[in-house]
Amino acid sequence: MNTKSHLRTRMLCEGALMVALAQILGYLKLAEAxxxxxxxFAMFPIILFAVRWGLRPGLMAGFLFGLLQLIFDGAYAWGWQSMLLDYLVAFTPLGLAGLFRGKSWGLFAGTLAGCLARFAIHYISGVTVYKILAPTEFLNWTFSSPALYSLVYNGSYMLPNTIITLLISVVLYVPLKRFILGLDLK
Incomplete structure (x- = not known):
């Protein structure tokens, strides 16, 4: 029997597990800028949770994951503005995937929406906060434009992260379809 109280408890437990899983996967870095x-692989659990439970729980899970990244992942920041933008604000929009709750294609659209929003926040941070580094070198290129530097720098890890999350979604969609769509909650 899925009472409102039971579902809320289940959502909180699943959220805690997904945030913890994302944190653990965040330590398994394939590359680091x-x-x-x-x-x-860390974004997948947050996006999966958001698509399963909806916007508000998804945004909260993204925020909590960003907070954990800030606290435990050795935050790289240039002041409080960077800490706010690159962690708390940037990871929260992964929860936008919750806008696609219950849609058969929601995991894929949610991944694109959450990743694009996260990239946008990192881009804004790069243009506003990290402009103090200009001119700077990255990938053997010298950038004098903070906008171009932010686009290339943040794209260098966000594009692969988006692709990885989409690939995980493709591989796990069929075996987890009932779970992703929340059919077990009804």
Missing amino acids: PNGGSIT
Whole structure:
């Protein structure tokens, strides 16, 4: 019997597990950029949770994951603005995947929406906060434009992260379809 209280407790437990799993997966870095940002499998659990439970729980899970990244992952930041934008604000929009709750294609659209929003926040941070580094070198290129530097730098890890999350979604969609769509909650 799925009472409202039971579902809320289940949502909180699943959220805690998914945030913890994301944190653990965040330590398994495939690559790491010199000024923060890495390529990991960590976004998938947050996006999966958001698509399963909806926007508000998804945004909260993204925020909590960002907070854990800030506290435990050796935050790379240039002041409080960078800490706020690159961690708390940037990871929260992964929960936008919750806008696609219950849709058969929601996991894929949610991944794109959450990752694009996270990239946008990192881009804004790069243009506003990290402009103090200009001119700077990255990938053997010298950038004098903070906008171009932010686009290339943040794209260098966000594009692979988005692709990885989409690939995980493709592989797990069929075996987890009932779970992803929340059919077990009805």
